[in-house]
Amino acid sequence: MAIDNRVAANQAPPLVGHNVVLSDLALSEAVTRHGAPEVLDSLAGLGAEAGTAEAREHGLLANRHEPELVAFDRYGNRVDEVRFHPSWHWLMERGVGHGLQAAPWQSDSPHAHLRRAAGFFAWSQTEPGHGCPISMTYAAVPALRVDDTLAKEWTPKLAATSYDFGLRPVASKSGALAGMGMTEKQGGSDVRANVTEARATGVEGEYTLHGHKWFTSAPMNDVFLVLAQAPGGVTCFLVPRVLPDGTRNRLDVVRLKDKLGNRSNASSELEFHGTWAQRLGDEGRGVRTIIEMVAATRLDCVIGSASLMRRAVAEASWHVGHRSAFGGLLVDKPLMQNVVADLAVESEAATALAMRLAAAVDDAQDPHEAAFRRIALPLAKFWVCKRTPMMVAEALECLGGNGYVEESAMPLLFRESPLNSLWEGSGNVNALDVLRALSREPEALNAWLVEVGMARGEDTRLDRAIEAVLEQLADVSDLELRARRLAGQMAAVLQGALLVRHAPPEVADAFCATRLGQEYGGTLGTLPRGIDLRAIVDRTTPTPA
CATH class of the missing domain: 2.40.110.20 (Butyryl-CoA Dehydrogenase, subunit A; domain 2)
Known part of the structure; x- marks a missing residue:
């Protein structure tokens, strides 16, 4: 059988023709x-x-x-x-x-x-x-x-x-x-x-x-x-x-x-x-004057990083849904399903937190919303932006060598992925800002407790993670040394609470098992058995209009 080298076989079509809002x-x-x-x-x-x-x-x-x-x-x-x-x-x-x-x-x-x-x-x-x-x-x-x-x-x-x-x-x-x-x-x-x-x-x-x-x-x-x-x-x-x-x-x-x-x-x-x-x-009063501008740009850092995550997982899920290898579509391979599902969970957690923060801006006159924004914004800025490079790199790998060329757009996403962790305060700056909010504004911690408390009793892993945060806060001896650990824990618990309350059960289960529980394998693609991986993959894959 003659091969026409002018036609590329077994390549995923470009991800176009979908509604970026409605298909997400x-x-x-x-x-x-x-x-x-x-x-x-x-x-x-x-x-x-x-x-x-x-x-x-x-x-x-x-x-x-x-x-x-x-x-x-x-x-x-x-x-x-x-x-x-x-x-x-x-x-x-x-x-x-x-x-x-x-x-x-x-x-x-x-x-x-x-x-x-x-x-x-x-x-x-x-x-x-x-x-x-x-x-x-x-x-x-x-x-x-x-x-x-x-x-x-x-x-x-x-x-x-x-x-x-x-x-x-x-x-x-x-x-x-x-x-x-x-x-x-x-x-x-x-x-x-x-x-x-x-x-x-x-x-x-x-x-x-x-x-x-x-x-x-x-x-x-x-x-x-x-x-x-x-x-x-x-x-x-x-x-x-x-x-x-x-x-x-x-x-x-x-x-x-x-x-x-x-x-x-x-x-x-x-x-x-x-x-x-x-x-x-x-x-x-320059710093105080410009602080609201900093807060708004930090929100956009969170949204921007969540956007990079979403584009990356969309490209990855689209690719594996069209690319065949080893006798079948990549998306049908259990291990690839695990990777893409884990990418989707990371993306959905970031999206949920970003939109919750944006809603708090609309309700800025509400004392709880103002206090929630004060603590959740540096938490999200620290955590979501830190998670993005690792997540985008894994998504790029799903495309293999195709993901390493500029036309795929994945190299741009990867190069861009560290930006928002640097812009408007590095990870250390935001972790320390969390400590500042906790020490100077007690209503901020209370707002976090109220928010995560809405999901208490719904998942034992989430409940244990909340208690672990409270144990960290009870020991004030070297909080600055532990600021990153504390910020990461508080942010992950907040994401877990949002997913437990609002996401499909399989998404919340996967998140709590690997981000809050004992099932983390050290990298993405290590979701434990028993989770409906295909449902998560189907949920995240863009559909043409």
């Missing part, structure tokens, strides 16, 4: 559970577009054609512009158009933040890099609210669902994007070690900045929130990219970072030489 049962059930059916319905169009071949292609192209720094124009004038491939703008236009930036802050929907979180989760699966400017724009609004005048000036533009790229005065634009600049080369997470200097101009609230920022993503954004040393201490400032009179503010883009992860987003290093800025909040 863990996501759609969480949205309905915490919101309403109409919230899910409103995301159907986004989900359909995210699953198209066109979206997949734009995601690949945006990373293949990296942004380019243009420091000078043809005449030698300093312009500090970044040029992006058209696929970047395609992705951004739709992300903003779907209201994934600051739109929830001006919405009267009781589930606006949940809807936005689910949309961000689904749309980020097209390509993770462009989620950065969208996330920072979302996070900027709560920080702006410390100054009513600045908030009224900027929020409508940041919340607008119009992507209006280019350096022009914000008054002439139909929409705007925000960024942030906190860390410096000598301090990193220790922002109180910042040396950038803010000098008062003599006009109330106006300063010039002198110094640098080590990481500032998306330097073509319209406005940035920046920390600098004022006479009264570390202070937050609002720095527009273009001044109201149309002249460009002095933001020198020194270079674009050659970084691990996505290549589509322009992460930059900036220098300030008399850069005009407006004070946001009081002098010396």
Whole structure:
């Protein structure tokens, strides 16, 4: 029999033509559970577009054609512009158009933040890099609210669902994007070690900045929130990219970072030489002013990592459902079923926690929800983001050599997988933040106890894990040394409680057996006998529309 080498046999077709929202049962059930059916319905169009071949292609192209720094124009004038491939703008236009930036802050929907979180989760699966400017724009609004005048000036533009790229005065634009600049080369997470200097101009609230920022993503954004040393201490400032009179503010883009992860987003290093800025909040209160922005970006770190997990397990389950080896489809092999089912359990646990946190933002005025968010956010940021690289690597392996080539998108997911554990505070920073919440805000621990207590008595392994956390907390002798262990335990228990209450029994059983019980084999794909693996695999595999 002649073989036609021009036709590839036994290859899985591209994962396209599915609705990224509606075919994800863990996501759609969480949205309905915490919101309403109409919230899910409103995301159907986004989900359909995210699953198209066109979206997949734009995601690949945006990373293949990296942004380019243009420091000078043809005449030698300093312009500090970044040029992006058209696929970047395609992705951004739709992300903003779907209201994934600051739109929830001006919405009267009781589930606006949940809807936005689910949309961000689904749309980020097209390509993770462009989620950065969208996330920072979302996070900027709560920080702006410390100054009513600045908030009224900027929020409508940041919340607008119009992507209006280019350096022009914000008054002439139909929409705007925000960024942030906190860390410096000598301090990193220790922002109180910042040396950038803010000098008062003599006009109330106006300063010039002198110094640098080590990481500032998306330097073509319209406005940035920046920390600098004022006479009264570390202070937050609002720095527009273009001044109201149309002249460009002095933001020198020194270079674009050659970084691990996505290549589509322009992460930059900036220098300030008399850069005009407006004070946001009081002098010396910069960290407190920007803390709500940090909280919002940490939420997006959790959502972004859960999104990477979901895309990875979707690709893996799709591949094994179409690829044959050793006499049958891979999905019918018991060991492969075990691996994919375990990947699905990890993904569903991350999704459930991310959507629960987003719902807490919608109910921020409720004392329990506020306290729950205070403790659950650093727990989730620590745990979900830490679990992502291991999980994505295992998913990539399901595709074998096919998963190691760029066209599969799996290498991008793998390179991106450590990012969210670094962004807005590393694992240690978040583990220590958990201790800070426990020691200073007793209502935070109570909120965790109430939340996990709703599932108490439903699974003995969960009950034992809750008791183990309480035993850890009872010994305060070396809590800082044990902060990571404690944070991991508390986060896993919280995930287990959510799954026991809301997930199918086989998913909750698998999670409690391996994350809370004694059945963990040291790697994914070690679910014990007796679990309905095929049901979990079928639940997680995308279905064409």
